[in-house]
Amino acid sequence: GRDEEKEKFLMALEAAAQSPRLALLGAPGAGKSTFVKKLLAWQASARLGKDAAPDGFDANLLPVLIILRDLAPRLAVLDVDALPDQKRAGKLVQAVWEQVHSDLGEDCADFHTGLHEALQSGGCLLALDGLDEVPHDLRGRVRQTVDALLKQYPIQRVIVTCRVRSYVGDSILPNFTSR
Numbered sequence: 001g002r003d004e005e006k007e008k009f010l011m012a013l014e015a016a017a018q019s020p021r022l023a024l025l026g027a028p029g030a031g032k033s034t035f036v037k038k039l040l041a042w043q044a045s046a047r048l049g050k051d052a053a054p055d056g057f058d059a060n061l062l063p064v065l066i067i068l069r070d071l072a073p074r075l076a077v078l079d080v081d082a083l084p085d086q087k088r089a090g091k092l093v094q095a096v097w098e099q100v101h102s103d104l105g106e107d108c109a110d111f112h113t114g115l116h117e118a119l120q121s122g123g124c125l126l127a128l129d130g131l132d133e134v135p136h137d138l139r140g141r142v143r144q145t146v147d148a149l150l151k152q153y154p155i156q157r158v159i160v161t162c163r164v165r166s167y168v169g170d171s172i173l174p175n176f177t178s179r
Helices: 004-020 032-047 066-078 083-106 104-121 136-152
Strands: 021-026 060-067 124-129 157-163
Touching: 004 032, 021 032, 032 060, 032 124, 032 157, 060 066, 060 083, 060 104, 066 083, 066 104, 066 136, 083 104, 083 136, 124 136, 136 157
Parallel strands: 021 157, 060 124, 124 157
Antiparallel strands: none
């Protein structure tokens, strides 16, 4: 019921507050996506000064959501395996930017500059939702992309959601705490 949902939310919130790099794992329908969307909405409200920040979070962090199944097709068409590391990383990060621009649409062009500044300063709460929804053969590419993003930007907090049974092999993100 409602109390059980609230308890799950609070447990996930505590895990997120304690882990700047969190792989939030759970069963299908356990509320992983709902959790990150509620957390990002709360963070947005705090950033606007309408709410206190979630415990353990800086109120100035810019909340950003990327749905990994939407990013996957961009990553799939990249021919980056033969490129030197730095060039590969640049192309992967560029694919993320293209996805963000596509998600925001033309009406939000003014927002792009602020987003870029937030990423460069690290002032971001980035949620990457649904690693399990990315085709198996692309999960290594997603891992490379997350790594490239974190090398290029000092992002303060990153949460990746994934079904627990899918978080194996190429899906496992180094330096992330699994909960």
